[in-house]
Amino acid sequence: MNPLNIDTTGLMDVFAVEVQLGLLGLVLIAVDLITRKGRHSGPATMVRLICGLGLIAILAATWLADPVTDSSWGTLDSFAVFFKRFFLSASLLTLFLSGPYEDRLMAGRGEFPALLVFTTCGMCMLASVTDFVSLFVGLELVTVILFLMAAWRPRLPRSLEAGIKFVIIGALAATFMVYGIAFVYGTTGSFDLSAVAAAVNAPGGPSTGLKFGLLMILVGLCFKIGAVPFHVWLPDVYQGAPTPVTAFLSVASKSAGVVLFMRLVYTVLGPAAADWVPVLGGLAALTLIMGGLGAIPQTDLKRFLAYSGIAHAGFLLMALATHSQDSASAILFYTVTYLFANIGAFLVIVIVSRTNDSSHMDRVNGLADRSPFLAFVLTCSLLSLGGVPPFAGFFAKFMVLRAAVADPHLIWLVAVSLVMVVTSLYYYLCVIKRIYMRNAEDTGVLEVFGGTKVLLLFCALAVLAIGIYPGPLETVARNAASSLFG
Amino acid sequence: MTDILSQYALTFLVVIPALVTTLLFFLPASNAQAIRGVSCFGAALTLVIAGWMFFDYDQAAGGFQYVTAIDWVPSLGIQYKVGADGISVAMVLLTGIVYLAGGLVSMGVDKRVKDFYILLSALVTGVFGVFVSLDLFFFYFFYELAVVPMYLLIGYWGSANREYATMKLTLYLTAGAVVALMGLLMLYFSGITAEPTFDLTAIIAAVDAGGGLDFSDQKLLFPLLLVGFATIAPMWPLHTWSPGGHAAAPSAASMMHAGVLMKLGSYAIIRIALPVLPEGAVYWLPWVAVLCCFNIIYGGYIAMSQRDMKFVIGYSSSSHMGYVLLGVASMSVMSMDGAVFLMFAHGVMTAMAFGLIGFFYEQTHTRMLDDLGGLMHQIPFVGMMFMMCAMASLGLPGFANFASELMVIVGSWERYPIPTLCAIFGLVIGATYLLRTLREAFQGPMDPKWSELKDATTPMQRAPFLLLVGTLLVFGFYPLPLVDLISTGVEPIVAKLLSAEAGLGL
Numbered sequence: 001m002n003p004l005n006i007d008t009t010g011l012m013d014v015f016a017v018e019v020q021l022g023l024l025g026l027v028l029i030a031v032d033l034i035t036r037k038g039r040h041s042g043p044a045t046m047v048r049l050i051c052g053l054g055l056i057a058i059l060a061a062t063w064l065a066d067p068v069t070d071s072s073w074g075t076l077d078s079f080a081v082f083f084k085r086f087f088l089s090a091s092l093l094t095l096f097l098s099g100p101y102e103d104r105l106m107a108g109r110g111e112f113p114a115l116l117v118f119t120t121c122g123m124c125m126l127a128s129v130t131d132f133v134s135l136f137v138g139l140e141l142v143t144v145i146l147f148l149m150a151a152w153r154p155r156l157p158r159s160l161e162a163g164i165k166f167v168i169i170g171a172l173a174a175t176f177m178v179y180g181i182a183f184v185y186g187t188t189g190s191f192d193l194s195a196v197a198a199a200v201n202a203p204g205g206p207s208t209g210l211k212f213g214l215l216m217i218l219v220g221l222c223f224k225i226g227a228v229p230f231h232v233w234l235p236d237v238y239q240g241a242p243t244p245v246t247a248f249l250s251v252a253s254k255s256a257g258v259v260l261f262m263r264l265v266y267t268v269l270g271p272a273a274a275d276w277v278p279v280l281g282g283l284a285a286l287t288l289i290m291g292g293l294g295a296i297p298q299t300d301l302k303r304f305l306a307y308s309g310i311a312h313a314g315f316l317l318m319a320l321a322t323h324s325q326d327s328a329s330a331i332l333f334y335t336v337t338y339l340f341a342n343i344g345a346f347l348v349i350v351i352v353s354r355t356n357d358s359s360h361m362d363r364v365n366g367l368a369d370r371s372p373f374l375a376f377v378l379t380c381s382l383l384s385l386g387g388v389p390p391f392a393g394f395f396a397k398f399m400v401l402r403a404a405v406a407d408p409h410l411i412w413l414v415a416v417s418l419v420m421v422v423t424s425l426y427y428y429l430c431v432i433k434r435i436y437m438r439n440a441e442d443t444g445v446l447e448v449f450g451g452t453k454v455l456l457l458f459c460a461l462a463v464l465a466i467g468i469y470p471g472p473l474e475t476v477a478r479n480a481a482s483s484l485f486g
Numbered sequence: 487m488t489d490i491l492s493q494y495a496l497t498f499l500v501v502i503p504a505l506v507t508t509l510l511f512f513l514p515a516s517n518a519q520a521i522r523g524v525s526c527f528g529a530a531l532t533l534v535i536a537g538w539m540f541f542d543y544d545q546a547a548g549g550f551q552y553v554t555a556i557d558w559v560p561s562l563g564i565q566y567k568v569g570a571d572g573i574s575v576a577m578v579l580l581t582g583i584v585y586l587a588g589g590l591v592s593m594g595v596d597k598r599v600k601d602f603y604i605l606l607s608a609l610v611t612g613v614f615g616v617f618v619s620l621d622l623f624f625f626y627f628f629y630e631l632a633v634v635p636m637y638l639l640i641g642y643w644g645s646a647n648r649e650y651a652t653m654k655l656t657l658y659l660t661a662g663a664v665v666a667l668m669g670l671l672m673l674y675f676s677g678i679t680a681e682p683t684f685d686l687t688a689i690i691a692a693v694d695a696g697g698g699l700d701f702s703d704q705k706l707l708f709p710l711l712l713v714g715f716a717t718i719a720p721m722w723p724l725h726t727w728s729p730g731g732h733a734a735a736p737s738a739a740s741m742m743h744a745g746v747l748m749k750l751g752s753y754a755i756i757r758i759a760l761p762v763l764p765e766g767a768v769y770w771l772p773w774v775a776v777l778c779c780f781n782i783i784y785g786g787y788i789a790m791s792q793r794d795m796k797f798v799i800g801y802s803s804s805s806h807m808g809y810v811l812l813g814v815a816s817m818s819v820m821s822m823d824g825a826v827f828l829m830f831a832h833g834v835m836t837a838m839a840f841g842l843i844g845f846f847y848e849q850t851h852t853r854m855l856d857d858l859g860g861l862m863h864q865i866p867f868v869g870m871m872f873m874m875c876a877m878a879s880l881g882l883p884g885f886a887n888f889a890s891e892l893m894v895i896v897g898s899w900e901r902y903p904i905p906t907l908c909a910i911f912g913l914v915i916g917a918t919y920l921l922r923t924l925r926e927a928f929q930g931p932m933d934p935k936w937s938e939l940k941d942a943t944t945p946m947q948r949a950p951f952l953l954l955v956g957t958l959l960v961f962g963f964y965p966l967p968l969v970d971l972i973s974t975g976v977e978p979i980v981a982k983l984l985s986a987e988a989g990l991g992l
Contacts (some may be wrong), residue, residue, distance in 0.1 A: 388634050389627045405671040418664040437641050471559045
């Protein structure tokens with residue numbers, strides 16, 4: 001039965017979610033082929049419905065699976081499970097989010113859910129990886145599909161431009177990554193994360209080649225989370241890509257980078273992470289400043305959220321630089337709050353840009369008059385991103401700061417981040433100013449339909465509820481993070 | 487009933503405005519009457535509870551009463567913990583009075599009534615929360631909650647130059663807040679308590695038991711808290727957000743802001759910075775005594791040169807806050823009692839001044855002294871009230887402001903004679919600009935174009951002003967109950983400062 005004599009113990013247990021997602025994707029393609037009429041795609045209602053139900057079923061099944069930590073294929077610790085659930089939820093929310101956007105797509109309506117499922121599959125795989133080979137495979141699975149999704153509207157030049165820029169920078173980052181992996185393999189003779197961790201923390205310290213390799217890998221990962229020096233693609237790609245894809249990029253793709261970053265910093269570097277504080281801290285400070293200052297002059301909502309996303313990546317890097325258990329749970333908490341706030345904001349953008357397909361900031365002018373409900377949701381999302389109580393983003397920033405202040409070496413970084421918190425409040429308030437204090441050019445009342453309204457309300461209430469009573473989510477994040485520290 | 491009240495009184499104070507906020511979301515925006523009714527009912531309810539606490543607080547026992555503690559995020563040492571000492575009760579009473587008066591004054595708001603009251607009650611939730619929190623996390627949480635709604639209140643319902651003023655205000659106060667946050671987090675990790683905790687009472691207990699920080703650490707930490715909180719106090723030179731913000735704000739917002747929010751700064755210094763870092767306080771407070779002279783003299787002179795009435799009152803507020811800071815810096819029971827009493831009296835007085843200016847501004851659409859004049863002929867009730875307000879502000883005996891300023895001056899003389907002389911001279915400056923404002927706006931011949939102005943005639947229009955002026959007069963003639971109440975909170979703090987000073991031998 002096993003001609004290659006490969007030990008497959010635990011393979012199906014660790015990657016059960018991925019297998020389910022792969023099958024779901026294939027089913028979706030088949031359903032699309034069967035239900036499609038003629039050359040142009042009609043509404044992909046059936047495909048979307050199956051996709052949604054499938055994702056919910058897979059998400060629910062994650063509660064039934066037992067943890068697996070002794071397989072050589074990967075790990076299914078509570079940290080991996082947390083992120084698998086996170087990616088599945090993000091994918092589900094993106095699927096809902098793409099509903100109101102679908103009528104702007106000429107073709108490929110049915111393939112969209114399938115690609116979403118495949119890229120989610122790659123992300124879930126990244127949550128479980130324990131060696132550099134599957135890490136790279138998972139990463140490319142995610143990235144290559146995202147290239148496609150970014151260019152999803154081929155008749156729109158800016159969408160194509162987004163896809164091409166994404167490919168070029170992505171390829172560059174991937175070469176850094178492969179180069180780094182090669183060095184790591186060359187110096188340690190192993191792709192296994194724990195073997196590399198042992199080499200890194202061996203007495204006498206890691207060799208220069210190993211350090212160089214790890215540095216290259218970290219730099220390559222900066223591409224995924226949108227941190228300096230690979231942040232330049234974000235604004236262009238976010239602006240050009242179809243809005244649901246942008247939303248997915250901003251929450252799920254970024255978090256995929258976060259997963260790997262956390263595995264590398266907390267597991268591979270481990271105690272040696274203290275030596276990397278200047279690197280991670282420096283990148284964090286630069287990213288915070290770059291994102292914060294870049295967001296100020298923006299006039300396009302999606303570009304604006306791209307820079308705001310860079311600033312948030314800076315915050316996450318700051319937590320990584322802290323490399324304590326507290327900071328790990330802070331990162332998990334942060335990604336969840338960021339998910340709800342961002343999905344809420346992007347959904348509002350999908351709705352306000354419906355009439356002329358523009359995401360210029362003018363589109364939210366006077367939104368409070370056109371739709372008080374949308375204005376409320378967008379305000380909640382932006383204030384949560386800005387870290388204002390009683391919204392969830394406040395507690396997320398608080399946790400990161402609390403973890404960072406514990407390390408006396410990082411006081412300078414905390415000071416930088418606090419300056420950037422005030423700066424970020426400025427640019428979020430500038431958007432809120434448009435919502436409440438400007439007159440709308442387009443005075444038509446904005447309709448929000450049933451399902452969309454429920455999703456918007458869900459996002460707004462989620463940021464409020466988590467912000468007021470963060471305890472339960474904090475416990476979940478803490479438990480998930482604890483498995484990183486064995 | 488009383489049991490429940492005494493156990494959860496402070497929680498009610500926080501929850502009632504929060505409930506009002508929530509309830510308003512579900513009322514249709516077109517039903518302005520119901521929205522106003524719900525808001526003012528909520529405000530009246532908080533005032534009743536605050537008034538009940540004023541009489542119920544056990545002065546003989548002192549300390550923090552009505553304490554409720556619920557674990558919120560146990561792994562981080564965060565609890566929802568509220569409690570009130572004499573200082574908190576006085577501030578809560580002030581908030582209740584100004585909230586109700588502000589709610590009543592805002593009956594005239596006719597644009598987006600629903601949003602207005604939602605933001606106002608969210609802001610008040612934050613203010614009550616700060617005054618009753620005994621947990622540093624929640625203290626900060628409520629502090630930020632009180633600051634941010636102001637952005638929209640001023641930005642949308644405000645007057646001239648509002649967008650600039652409101653952005654400046656929000657950013658200044660948030661910048662101050664994050665500096666304080668850094669201080670609070672460093673305090674949290676400083677190892678005063680065995681397990682890091684945000685519980686203020688536990689930290690103070692540990693400090694009292696001799697576990698305070700080293701003098702060198704206190705010297706470093708105290709300025710963070712001082713600068714952070716003094717931004718909203720506002721201490722010179724961090725005051726520049728305040729007059730512009732107050733001037734641009736709609737009536738109720740400037741009443742809440744100048745009347746109550748500004749007091750959060752000095753309250754936070756008294757509540758957190760002084761008892762936790764007494765030696766740092768002893769080291770740094772002389773600098774506060776110097777800076778507050780700038781508040782008093784510089785603020786007063788700037789007020790004198792203003793032509794916009796709201797700017798006059800705005801700068802006069804930063805001038806008066808100088809007295810509060812002087813009272814705090816002087817570290818005597820008398821001066822600090824006076825400082826807290828002045829926070830109360832000034833809050834009521836300045837809320838009334840902004841309410842009155844707002845009342846006629848809605849009709850005149852100008853507050854420039856050059857355009858006004860002789861308004862007393864046309865709107866005698868408002869004029870009369872403004873006169874009482876000006877008299878209170880310049881320190882006429884019979885108003886609470888006189889009693890409190892006198893206490894600050896007498897209490898500060900021994901330690902800081904020169905700043906006290908500045909403070910006394912500040913009274914003369916205050917009298918100058920207030921009397922001049924009164925004369926130019928309300929006395930002399932009236933411009934015929936104002937002959938259409940309507941006075942406050944209905945009981946509902948008059949009620950907020952009568953409530954405010956009544957408070958000033960009652961506590962002006964009979965300040966003892968309030969001063970005794972405040973004293974129960976101030977005495978232990980002053981005792982700590984004095985023993986820290988004796989220990990340092992400075």
